[in-house]
Amino acid sequence: MAVTDPAAGGGTMNPRLEMLGAFWASFSENKGAVAGLVFMVVLVLVAIFAPLVAPHAPDVQNRDALLVPPFWEAGGSLTYILGTDAVGRDMLSRLIFGARYSLFIGLFVVTLALAAGVTLGTLSGYLGGWVDTVVMRVMDVVLAFPGLLLALVLVAILGPGLMNAMIAITLVLLPHFVRLTRASVMTERDKDYVVAVRTAGAGPIRLMVKTVLPNCLAPLIVQTTLSFSNAILEAAALGFLGMGAQPPTPEWGTMLAEAREFILRAWWVVTFPGLAILLTVLAINLVGDGLRDALDPKLKRG
Amino acid sequence: MIPFLAKRIGLLIPTFLGVTVVAFLFIRLLPGDPVLLLAGERGLSPERYAELMAQFGFDRPLWQQYLEYLTGVLHGDLGNSIVTKQPVLSEFAALFPATLELSITAMIFAVVLGLPAGVIAAVRRGSVFDHTVMSTALVGYSMPIFWWGLLLIIVFSGWLGWTPVSGRISLLYYFPTPTGFMLIDSLLSGQKGAFGSAVSHLILPAIVLGTIPLAVIARQTRSAMLEVLGEDYVRTARAKGLAPGRVVGLHALRNALIPVITTIGLQAGLLLAGAILTETIFSWPGVGKWLVDSIFRRDYQVVQGGLLLIAGIVMIVNLAVDVAYGLVNPRIRHRR
DSSP states (O other), rough: OOOHHHHHSSSSSSSHHHHHHHHHHHTTTOOOHHHHHHHHHHHHHHHHHHHHHHEEEEEOOOOOOOHHHHHHSOOOOOOOOOOOOEEEEEEEHHHHHHHHHHHHHHHHHHHHHHHHHHHHHHHHHHHHHHHHHHHHHHHHHHSSSSSHHHHHOOOOOOOOHHHHHHHHHHHHHHHHHHHHHHHHHHHTSSSHHHHHHHOOOTTTTIIIIIGGGGGGGHHHHHHHHHHHHHHHHHHHHHTTTTTTSSSSSSHHHHHHHHHHHGGTTOHHHHHHHHHHHHHHHHHHHHHHHHHHHHHOGGOOOO | HHHHHHHHHHHHHHHHHHHHHHHHHHHHHHSHHHHHEEEEOOOOOHHHHHHHHHHHHHOOOOOOOOOHHHEEEEEEEEOOOTTTOBBHHHHHHHHHHHHHHHHHHHHHHHHHHHHHHHHHHHHHSSSSSHHHHOOOHHHHHHHHHHHHHHHIIIIIIIIOOOOOOSSOOOOOOOOSSSSSSSHHHHHHHHHHTHHHHHHHHHHHHHHHHHHHHHHHHHHHHHHHHHHHHHHHHHHHHHTTTTHHHHHIIIIIIIHHHHHHHHHTTTTHHHHHHHHHHHHHHHHSHHHHHHHHHHHTEEEEEHHHHHHHHHHHHEEEEEHHHHHHHHOOOHHHHHOO
């Protein structure tokens, strides 16, 4: 028994694959999460291949087809499956291209907030002292403002537009990542395995990045998914208020803002962009719930 | 209790100072000349420019400007609106009751529906009711409320014609508003139909603003109840032969309520952010719409003051929740 063959124990796969398998087994138990994941995969494919999938160009106006209803309504046609907007642009094509914006916004904001948040949180939790105090006080200030209000004010400073909206949302979502990382790092910091690695002579950077951080991943992954959907919602809200992406960009929130005046005349121009936002956010939240249950059995809500 | 309170308030002071720094810097970070931004006049002569520069204090060093700003804030002086020339604080005070009325109604809507739904879902865990409540809650939680509001307007105002589209009360009614709460003032006015009109104006905005808190409360109540229902003392109470209703209502719910009340309190910031969107959609004359309009009117003095006041309110509500939590739960009070 002195030498054990690692492959002899529990199967022939390598341990990483095995962990992934166990994770998938747990994740796939959750029907909602799988449905959300499938929706997201389809949405990503649609966004990538938008020019091939969309029946029309998103910005071409047809003066002969203004506010055409969806095909199942009287006066609708299969040329414009979901109807057209007030200047005769195809709704479906605009929604398809809009998926590109929403997914990009989510990806951009989450990547930036995650990178900055984990860095600040790790430094804060690991170093403690005045670094910790300064970082956490600044985060408290950010959290004192309602997110949307702070984002609005930042956009007023930076100027309306998609890029500035994304930067503003990143800042609003940042404190959650910082706090979460800091809390996890502080819990892990004094555990035996960390002390052991430190005693073995590991430098502080190696200790943080290779030893402590991987053990803080589970809550961060869940937070990342939630922030992804939050970012999409906030960007759409800014677009709706006229402070996000500017017309004629087919961003879903901006489309809603343009459609507002036709609300009682053409229900479809209002209904579909919002439905697209809701379904996307819902799908991501379903995946997030599934990830949380699969990654952290303690948090499982049964 | 006093040391706990003192410590909590002490922690707020740096945050409050930080908030004033943000509000102070806001006007100075805006693109363009701050004197021109605040003057609200066109074609300034060099003399007038210098006069305004001195009046706003932009000719002094930054730290001195900040100290003056802070002194003003502490004396309740948030400057005057560039557009209306009225003090920002009194404009806020006039509009805030509308936001408060909307927020309180939304919260009542959320608690009245969310609490029982969460409790029943937990007690009947795994049932059809449980699944329905949880799925609905997830949809509510994912809802873009600005769209939800438009959708309700299409259905209830457009197709059914049941509710008005905007404002707080029909223009047919005019009466003094001593409390600022339209529901109360309309009753006090004694005018026939005024109260009904106020309710019909309030109902859709309150539902829209209450949707996300409703979803959060239902989810939180369910998970808190599930946790408590698994505790030993609940099992003991059951084993003693207490009626199930008594176990759930008396033993479990009371303890499950602590995290739920915290959740409710912490919705304050979310509620104010939601009010910005809800008030914009329904032309509800509250502070949320006021702030959005001010951003578009470039009335930056109002934006600066509103930013500070709203952050202040969120901080006070959070402090109150914190203190209430400490009152119910001695473990929190004595830790830290």
